[in-house]
Amino acid sequence: MQIFKVGGAVRDRLLGKPVTDIDWVVVGATTEEMLAKGYRPVGADFPVFLHPKSGEEYALARTERKSGRGYGGFTFHASPEVTLEEDLIRRDLTINAMAEDDQQNLTDPYHGQRDLEDRILRHVSPAFAEDPLRVLRVARFAARYAGLGFTVAPETLELMRQLSESGELEALTAERSWKEISRALMEDQPQVFIQVLRDCGALKVLMPEVDALFGVPQPEAHHPEIDTGLHTLSVLEQSALHKQPLTVRWACLLHDLGKGLTPEEEWPRHIAHEHTGLKLIKAVNERFKAPKDCQELALLVGKYHTHGHRALELKASTLLELLQSFDVYRRPQRFEEFIAACEMDARGRKGLEQRSYPQADYLRGAARVAREVAVQPLLEKGFKGPELGEALKRERLKALKIYKDAASA
Incomplete structure (x- = not known):
């Protein structure tokens, strides 16, 4: 032995x-x-x-x-x-x-030490192509070691391409796929994972909704990088640089899916992409059986991220609706993760990576003001049931109007 x-x-x-x-x-x-x-x-x-x-x-x-x-x-x-x-x-x-x-x-x-020194990710034998999970694993290793200069060997990428075209990827279970995807998203350079999957044709099979974003233009004034797919990679890169949790990284990956559905004649504008993207985000969530917290945040970020960017312009009533949608009174952490995803979206633009994001503190302040509205005085006035809820909403709206006026002064 x-x-x-x-x-x-x-x-x-x-x-x-x-x-x-x-x-x-x-x-x-x-x-x-x-x-x-x-x-x-x-x-x-x-x-x-x-x-x-x-x-x-x-x-x-x-x-x-x-x-x-x-x-x-x-x-x-x-x-x-x-x-x-x-x-x-x-x-x-x-x-x-x-x-x-x-x-x-x-x-x-099989000369692994030499490939370590040459910074090459190379398959051991042709039997590599027998296991479709290896496409995801190699892309994950590429994300892990990109900072050390590792790249995928051309012949290995070709085998990954053959696997992607063979139909074998469809045989992967949601659980096995999610395990690799979630680990890859938590690597130092998760955008490399998505790029490698795209390079070998696997992204088109596993996440066609994300693959469809590449080549779709956005207004250059807001997006100097123009391409929606490249923007998504940059947002994901920012989420890793800022050490965001998996929930935020998953939301960053899926936040703009609706732009892949915009008719070409409407490019580069993407009217209502937040709404049209929800069914796609839901489909990707379900395909990989993502954990509930990841699913919920991805849908909320997809729906409301432009609200986050326009936070300083929102009416007090719209701001209240936003806070209510996130249930900031019982789930403050989820709103904090939403703010983080919005900030990563704002920074994931060519040349704007270091931009300030005053919306973050403004939204945090609004949430704090709404949470500080006391229930006890309303109970003492005899409000109860649905009437109590409406009264609480009115008081929160008043507080947010005062907050908004003070912030604008």
Whole structure:
């Protein structure tokens, strides 16, 4: 029995990055031997075991063969005869197909270290094209390591293009897709993830609503970058630079989908794109079964982001409606995330990345004023039920008018 550290732990150590998760491969062992040493089996599909003390995962060396469609369409073979090189060749990228023993002696049959040095994301073998999830994984690694200068090898991008055209991507489950998408959006350069998916034709399959934004012009006065797709990438880039949470990044990706539906004869204007985009945002939300908080914020940002930009001009009554729509009294954090998404939208424009966004503090102030309206005096006046709600609304409107007048003075 020989035990090797494999995959990301080896890659990140060689890159000088912190090693968090460690995967281990066991060569020359049987299931019975693992059980006898106290390892605990995990699941029924893979020969994977938990270490009796550390709890880390140890997998028997295995080979795999394509047996059906999608991510799960494989049969696995694990036995003491499977070599380390045979186990490594089934992995996705050369930089993930290295192993080291307890003395840090490197086993690198597919030249992963060289590709690390050359900053190349390259597939290990033609079997790469058998797993559609790898399209998303490579795009995610591209987003993670773009800052270090990594790019996708042309031949790997070509395989990804073939996969995108094969119909295999449609076999991915919503859960597996969302896991990769959500992780990619939280990388340092999530816009690279979207760009790589577009470069290989996968964006058109997975998110045609986002792909449709590229080539759609916007008014140059507001959008010096003009192209709506490029604007979306820039907004996503800003969301990462400002360390926004997943909810905000997801909303940033989807906020302008309605512009993809604007008839060409109306370009570059996009009248009512906020309203027309809602059905598209809902469709993307449902396709990937995004978490409820991501779904809700994406719809609200899609519907109201132009309200955010025009906050200083809004009538007090419109401002109150906006606050009510977000339920700022019980869910203040959601409104704060809306403000963040609006600011990222404003900054995601060529040459305007450092612009100030006074609307943010103005909206925060309006929310604070509305929340500070006390209920108790109205209860003491005998208001209750629906009448109490209307009275509270009137008092909040009065407070917002005073706030607006003071801000305009």
